[in-house]
Amino acid sequence: MDNMLKLRTKNQIFKYEVPLTGCGIHDSTFTLDFEEGIYRQNDLVGLIRDVVPYFSLTQSELEELEISELHRRSFTRISDARKQSKGDYGELLLYLILSIFYDVPKFVTKARLRSITREQIKGFDCAHFSLDGEKVTLWLGEAKFHKTLSNAISSALESLTEHIGDKNRIKSELRLLGGEIEINKSLDENAYYKLKSYVDGGKSLDSIDIAVPVLLTYDSKYISSCNGNKSTSIKSEPFLSEVKKELQTHFETIYKKTWPEDKNIRLVFFLFPFESVTELKEKIEMVEMAMRF
Template sequence: MLPKKEIGQDFLNLFYHDIIDLDLENQNKLNLFILKIANNRFAYDELINELYDNIITFSLSRHELDSFKNSQGGKKFIAARDKFRDYTSNEGEFGEVLLYCFLESHLDAPKILTKLEIKTSNNDYVKGADGVHLLRLNDADFQLVFGESKLDSDLKSGIYDAFRSIAEFLDDKKNKVRFESNLINSQLVKESVESSTYEFLKKIIIPSANEDEYNIDKSFGIFLGFDIEIDDKIKNLSNAEFRRYLRDTTKKSVISSVESIKKQIDKKKLWGYTFYLYVVPFTELKEIRKNIIEKLTT
C-alpha cells in the first residue's frame, strides 16, 4: 500500500498544460505548465491561495500531521510556515514546494519525505535531494524519485545547474545516495503508518537481491522555473492576444531547450536514469518568488 497523496487535481487546474509528456528519449518526459492568465497577468494570487494548504503537507511529515489531528488547522499551518527560511534570503524553497505539488498531482508519486520536514529550525541547511517520492510503474517495478528544483531567469542556465547537481548527487565518492537512502530508512520508522504499510514500503525502498518480488530504480523529478520577458508593447495587447502570445512564445522557448537537456544527460553520462521535467514560466522571477514566500510565511 503506497502512502496517500495529498495534492490533487485542484492544483493542476491552476495551469494551462501546453506541453504534455514530451518524449525526450529513454522514457524521459517534459511537461510545460503555464499559470492561468487573467487581465494580462499570471494568476499569482490564486496560486498563493492553493499553496496555503499545500505547504502544510509539504513541510510536515505524516507523523507530525498525525500529532495535529485533534488540533485546529491554524496550528498545522504555523508549524509548517515556521520551517521556511526568511523570505528575504529564501532562494529555492518556492521551487521545492511546486515540484512537490507536481510530482504528487501529475506524476502520481506520493511523497516519502521532503528536505524541509527534517529541518529542526528554519535556519537549518539540509543537504541532498529537495524531496523523495515513490512512483509505482507496475506491481513489481517502482522508482524512487529524487527532487531537484532550480529557479533561474535563464532556462538553459537552470537546466545546466540542475543536471550538474544531479551528477554531484550520484558521485560515488561523495556518498550522497547512500546518505539519502539511510535518511529515507530512518524517516520511514518515524512515519505514522500501519505496520503492514511500513513493511511494504521497506521491501520496496530497500529490496533484497535474494527476493525478486520488487525492483526499485532511481529517477529524478526536476522543476525549472524561468523568466519570460514581457515589454510594455506586449502588455498592451488585448487579453486574448496576450494569452496567445505568452503561451506560444513560452512553448517555443521550452522546445528550443530540449537539445540542451539531452546534451546534459549525455555529457554527464546519466543514461539509465529517468527524468521527469516540469517547466513553469514566471514574470520578474526574482521578486515573485520572494513575494510569494513572504505572503505564505508572514
C-alpha cells in the same frame, strides 16, 4: 492533500500539451493561465501558502495538530535564508507537480530533516515513490527556482553531478530516508514494507529504479510580452506556437549539456515559465513572514 486544494491546483497550474521535438518522452512543461491579460502569479502565491502544511508536515502532524499550530509549525520548517538563496518553494512546486499530475506521493517529509532553519534541504530535494505491481520507482528530484534558465540549468547540473556521480552518497541518503518513511493514507502495510525494501532493505543500487525529476523555472519573455493583452489564452494561438518556439530552444539547451547517467537512473525535466520569478518570490516572502507569527 485535501480535495479542494487538488482542485485549485488543477485550476491554476496547467500541463502544456503541444508536442515538442528535442526533449525526452517524459519531459513536461507547466504554466499558469491568464485572467484579464494578467498571468496568475498572484493567485499562485495563495495556493503555495495553503499547500505549505502538506509539503512540510507529516501525515500524523496534519491529523494531530490544532489549526493554529499547524500553520505556524509548517511555516517554521521553511528555510529562513534569503529569498535569493532558498529553494523551498521550488521544492514545493515540484511536490505539487509530482503529487497532482503524476500521482506520485512523498514518502518522507524532507523539510522536517533540517537541523537549523537557515540551512537548505540536504541531498535530493524530494523523496517520492510510485508502485507498479511489484515494481517500485523512487523519485528523488531536484528543483531550481531561478529567473534565468541558464542559471537553473547550471545549478541543477552541478547538484546532480554531485548526487548521482557518487553511489555511496546515494546509498547514504537512502539509509537516512529509510528510517523516516511515513505511513500515510496512500501507503498500506504491504506497500510500506515493499518500499522500505527498496530504500534501506539491502538491495543493490543496480536493481533500484530511480527517476530524477528536475524542475527548472525561468522568466519567459513571451509571457511577459502578453501582460495586459486581455485576449491571451493558453489554449489558443498565438500563445501555443510562441511558447512552443521558446520551449524548443530551451530543451535544446538542456540536452546539449552532459548530464550524469546510470543504467537505472533516468532524468525527467519539468520546465515552468513565469512572468517574473523575482516578483513571485517577493510576494511569497511577504506571506511567509506573516504566517510565521
